[in-house]
Amino acid sequence: MPADTPAQVCKAADGHRLAGSLDRAKSLYESVNPVDSDQQCAVDGLRLVAEARQDATELVTAGQLMVRSGDLAGAKDKFGAALRLDAGSAAAAAGIARVSDLKSRPLPTAVSNSDRFYRDWALPLGRLVVVAAIGMLVLYALAGLCSRWLVKVDAVAWPAWIRRTMGSVGAFLLFAAAVMAPLFAMFSPFTPTWTECWVGALVIALVGVGAAALVLWAARGDEWRRWRALLLALDVVMLAGILSVLLSSALSYDVRLMFVHIALTVIGVLLTAAALGQNLRLQVEVQQSDGSVNAASSDYLLARMKGLGTETRRSLRKSTSTPGNSPLSQIPVEELSVLPAGKFVGPLIRLFFALRPDLTWRARVTLVDGNRVAISLSRNGQHAASAVFSRPDLRLPEDPDQERAKAQMLTGAAAFILVQLSAVHEELQDGLYGASQWKSVALQVIASSKSLLAEDGTRNATKVGLLAKAVDEDPQNELALFEYLWAAYGLQLHEETDFGGFARAIYAQYDRSEVSKKKARDGDEGWMPLKIRILYSIVTQWLNGYGPVDAGDTDPDADRTEKDKVRDYAAELDRLCDPSKVAWKGKELQHQQAAMHPLARNLLDSLKALLDPLKEGQVTAIHSHEGPPASPRLAYDHACTHMLIARRSGLSAEARQQQMEYAIEDLRYAIVTEDDKKEALGDPCLTGLQSDPRFRRLVNSTGTSGP
Numbered sequence: 051m052p053a054d055t056p057a058q059v060c061k062a063a064d065g066h067r068l069a070g071s072l073d074r075a076k077s078l079y080e081s082v083n084p085v086d087s088d089q090q091c092a093v094d095g096l097r098l099v100a101e102a103r104q105d106a107t108e109l110v111t112a113g114q115l116m117v118r119s120g121d122l123a124g125a126k127d128k129f130g131a132a133l134r135l136d137a138g139s140a141a142a143a144a145g146i147a148r149v150s151d152l153k154s155r156p157l158p159t160a161v162s163n164s165d166r167f168y169r170d171w172a173l174p175l176g177r178l179v180v181v182a183a184i185g186m187l188v189l190y191a192l193a194g195l196c197s198r199w200l201v202k203v204d205a206v207a208w209p210a211w212i213r214r215t216m217g218s219v220g221a222f223l224l225f226a227a228a229v230m231a232p233l234f235a236m237f238s239p240f241t242p243t244w245t246e247c248w249v250g251a252l253v254i255a256l257v258g259v260g261a262a263a264l265v266l267w268a269a270r271g272d273e274w275r276r277w278r279a280l281l282l283a284l285d286v287v288m289l290a291g292i293l294s295v296l297l298s299s300a301l302s303y304d305v306r307l308m309f310v311h312i313a314l315t316v317i318g319v320l321l322t323a324a325a326l327g328q329n330l331r332l333q334v335e336v337q338q339s340d341g342s343v344n345a346a347s348s349d350y351l352l353a354r355m356k357g358l359g360t361e362t363r364r365s366l367r368k369s370t371s372t373p374g375n376s377p378l379s380q381i382p383v384e385e386l387s388v389l390p391a392g393k394f395v396g397p398l399i400r401l402f403f404a405l406r407p408d409l410t411w412r413a414r415v416t417l418v419d420g421n422r423v424a425i426s427l428s429r430n431g432q433h434a435a436s437a438v439f440s441r442p443d444l445r446l447p448e449d450p451d452q453e454r455a456k457a458q459m460l461t462g463a464a465a466f467i468l469v470q471l472s473a474v475h476e477e478l479q480d481g482l483y484g485a486s487q488w489k490s491v492a493l494q495v496i497a498s499s500k501s502l503l504a505e506d507g508t509r510n511a512t513k514v515g516l517l518a519k520a521v522d523e524d525p526q527n528e529l530a531l532f533e534y535l536w537a538a539y540g541l542q543l544h545e546e547t548d549f550g551g552f553a554r555a556i557y558a559q560y561d562r563s564e565v566s567k568k569k570a571r572d573g574d575e576g577w578m579p580l581k582i583r584i585l586y587s588i589v590t591q592w593l594n595g596y597g598p599v600d601a602g603d604t605d606p607d608a609d610r611t612e613k614d615k616v617r618d619y620a621a622e623l624d625r626l627c628d629p630s631k632v633a634w635k636g637k638e639l640q641h642q643q644a645a646m647h648p649l650a651r652n653l654l655d656s657l658k659a660l661l662d663p664l665k666e667g668q669v670t671a672i673h674s675h676e677g678p679p680a681s682p683r684l685a686y687d688h689a690c691t692h693m694l695i696a697r698r699s700g701l702s703a704e705a706r707q708q709q710m711e712y713a714i715e716d717l718r719y720a721i722v723t724e725d726d727k728k729e730a731l732g733d734p735c736l737t738g739l740q741s742d743p744r745f746r747r748l749v750n751s752t753g754t755s756g757p
Contacts, residue, residue, distance in 0.1 A: 056082045060091035070137035072099050104241065106136035113145050118170045122149050178232050185228035189315070193220070193322035197410075200283070200320065201327030203434040205276040207475050208268035208328060216264065217325030219257065223318025227311065242303035250310030251295040257317055258288030265324075280324055287316045327430050329410040330475050332467070336415045336460070344417065347460060351415060354457075355464045411471065415463045420452050423459045425466055435470045437488075444492060445519055447512055449504060458496055465492035480576025483529040484564055490524030493517070498533055513537050528563050529580055535559065536587065544732035549595030554612075557588045557619065575636060578626060582646060585623035589653045592616050593694060594734050596660065613661055620657055624650040648684050656691040660698065686720035689713040690735035697738065714744050721748050 054062075063078035076099050082092035113128030126149045132142035207213065233239065240246070262284050269277050291313025295306045334355070336347035411434075416424040422440045426433070441448075441455070444462055449455045469488035472478035485491050496502045497516035503509050514537045520530035539552050560566050565581050568574035592612075625631050627647040634640050680688065689712075695701070696709040713736070721730055727749040730736055739745040 056089055056091060060095055063095050067099060070134055072102055072136050073138055075099055102135045106132040106139050110141045110145060117148065122152055125149050174236060178236060181232040182228045185231060186224060189224045189228060189319060193319045194326055196319060196323035197327030198430040198432055200280045200323050201430055202276045203429045203432050206273055212264055212268045213325050213328055216321045220318045220321030220325060223314050224322060227315035227318060242307040247295050247303055247306045250307060251292045254288055254291045254310065254313050258284050261321055280320060283320050287313055327410060331409050332411040332413060333409050334413045339418050351460045351464055354461055355468060413467050420455050423463055425463050427467060427470055437466050444489060454502065458502055461495055461502060462492040465495060483580055485524050485527035487524035490520045490527045490530055493520035494527060494530040494533060510541055514541060528565055532584060544734060549591050549734060553588050553592035553595060560584050575634060575639060578639060579642060582626055585619050589616060589620045593656060617657055620653045624654050649687060652684060652687045652691060656694060659695050682720045682722060685716045689716035689720060693735050693738055713739060717748055
């Protein structure tokens, strides 16, 4: 009997296909000899079989959704249509059986609906969430491990917006990978086609090229060499993903889409690792020489780093310092942490911190003894810097108070850590005011802090000596330089101090300094506390030393130029302290601005009342009690202003007496403590009141003082 021709075989297969016997039809189509010239019917038949299976699968999915919604009749029709297309569909047969089972049951109740909801929705979604969460944790931990390889210990951190962009894109890719893998396996939301593969390749190219471009832009100059591993990894993954999708014709669309998924996941891990490895998050631990954790010292070190440099004097007559802004205050509190102590909790928490991928920096400070400290700093698990120093290394004087000596050593450790961090996190450099040597920072902070030097007769001299060493150690440390100027003049007696020369020395140094070039913008905000202090000091010291011009001793043109310069300094100070003109972002700077604004306004009023021409022997000056309630500090400043006005030549006797009355009234409100009394006795602005009995009663003095 002759063999059937390809046309006859295809005709028989078509009958089986139309009857729903897709497996039999497929085997007949595949039996056609490939060498036969008339094999196109078999190719078309196999395509129709695949389409019938796909249509049957879609009908089954639609029927299952109808079952969940309670439309049993519609679900039965869908399952029946699926069986007519594919008689061997087990899912369609199971669907019809389930519909029959549901119809045979009583009417749905709350319990049955709840069971169905749990079985059809809650349980699958719960499994999806659990698997996705585990996958996200694994990928996040993997990114943390990769940060050690991708981010060099001395690599300068990228600008914040680039880190956030990279981290956000990376986290999104990790989230998508963790969710899509179980979602696709459980629900098969779509069937991959050539279109999805092309879109996947395009996404790989866009993300990879965009990330590489951002890395090259952020790594200025030769810094890109430190990111070669990241750039190489991005290029390899991007090219491998695109080629596997577009050029692997032998692979099915499912496999190609899987390669897209893998490539995007790896890119997400790389971007997240790069962002995590540049975090400014620090964990500190202080331990004794025997290895035990000293919780109190750890807390002190953390607090010292958070408030480094904020303990400064506020005396008007000498240093005229206002609270400074700590560079480490730019790090949110939640990003600074200490390791708890304890036999059981300590090791567990230490393990937890060791596994945290976002905890970039770790500092361990060992108190060898009361005079020596060892510091080890790591970044992403790699050693970054270490130091061992002692009191003689910092040239600190002997201190019998062991706790204060320990605090000085911990302050040195905080300065070391801060300077090391600022080398790679450039946003911290503004708060260092040009300093790059940690010993200079440590000496300046110790000298300027009230709690770190003994309260004895040598305190001021010790302070000046330490500040001088700080400037010698790092001449670029502008905060130490100006603190030295203020402290050096503070050693002089009031009656011997040349306040005008003091003001000229400050503004001469200021005009040459880097801080004078800083403007009121976000990038320079860290410099503004020092700039405000300097401007306030210049104007107040110039006012303290102001006197009538003697035409025989002073060049009128030079005097006029100096007055104009001081007015400019006062106007700039007022602008920086006026919230309506400059809106600062930092909270500490906002507080400083609020505290300094009335003082700055008073300085402008003082200069105006002192330097503007008189009108009929009178001067217009606002009395402090006529306006809003004044603080004691502001009331004291008003008293100084009134007495400066009272010294003006050409002022009528009545106006002069009125200014002195205003000054006495302000001083009654301002002089409270013994320090206030001591300050008032030596203040050159109040020299004209030294013989007034009311003033002597305020300061508890029986005689006159001053020149």
